Amino acid sequence: MAKADQKEEGMESPKPTILHFSHSHPLELTNLSTLNINGKSQLSCSGCKQKLSSKYAYCCLSCNYFLHASCSQLPPEVRHPVDKDHPLCLSAVAPYPGGVFKCSGCSEPGSGFYYACGSCRLELHAQCANMPLxxxxxxxxxxxxxxxxxxxxxxxxxxxxxxxxxxxxxxxxxxxxxxxxxxxxxLDKNPPPEPEIIPEPSERSIPEEKKGSKSSLTREIGGRVMETAAVAIVSNVIGSMFS
Structure with a gap:
């Protein structure tokens, strides 16, 4: 995902379990095809509010909370020319009725993750904050x-x-x-399909003599996958916002 005033970098390889500020329970990287729940095809990401478009996502099944791996790695702060004096901070829920805010970039309402400057009363969809300059x-x-x-x-x-x-x-x-x-x-409205995420195996599953090569390969593949996934999500969402 291209970040304002930052070099584009590959994202981290997805970990089996994470603690994320947006949810009170640990989130596990889950193969969605193995879930046996009603309405599985309609599941959406709590971060970008878009349909879960990849095979794997972070889940808290007891709360029905789901998160794209790329959304889980959004930076906590970004610098953007819309506010040259302050960093914009990532938040999960807007402090307004229903958690709905109005984006200063596209003028559309939003209810997912957003970037904000409280002193300037500025709120942006995460996707708008990460549009290329x-x-x-x-x-x-x-x-x-x-x-x-x-x-x-x-x-x-x-x-x-x-x-x-x-x-x-x-x-x-x-x-x-x-x-x-x-x-x-x-902006590209039809990015390539989000590639399959390859979960990083646990240390115990890797023979000692192969740890270095296997881990290195997994991190390299995971980084490329996460970067492509983020671009796909941003392009899809922005295309629908401004068309």
Missing amino acids: HIRNPAHRHPLELSVAVARGGMGFFCLVCGKYGRKSWRYRCKSCVFDAHPGCV
Whole structure:
């Protein structure tokens, strides 16, 4: 997942069990295909509120709490140009009725994990906070920059990709050409399927003479898997928000 003002880094290999700030019980990495529960196909992640799209997820079965492995590894703080003076902190539930907040990036309501600055009264979907600051897209010959200055005149801005007006929200733009576009029109809406997560085996299951090579391979594969999974989740969610 691309982070504002940070280098893109591979995420950690998923661990068999984690303690996460969003839930009071340990979460276990679980093969969802082995679960025998009603409505399994409709299970959603408590972090991004999207359908569980991979074979494995972190679960607390006694509470019906589920979390994408990539959502479990969101950074606790990010720096973002929308607030140059303060870091934005990750929170699980907004302190408003029903836990619903209004995102300052897309102007849409949200109820999952979000980043906030309390002193500036600023809240962002985790997906909006992690949109890339610069992208290239075949729709325009120049690089496009994420503009966090909300267009306030009339209906907002005119998207030169879909030909429709944008809501009062962020947009990607080329300043030299006055080219504006919805994020959902220039970000990939159809990323490759989320690859299968390979759980890291416990130390006891690895013969002593093979620990180094096996663990190293698992971490390398897991890091690539987590990075691709995060990009897939962000692209899917942002595409639906801004289309």
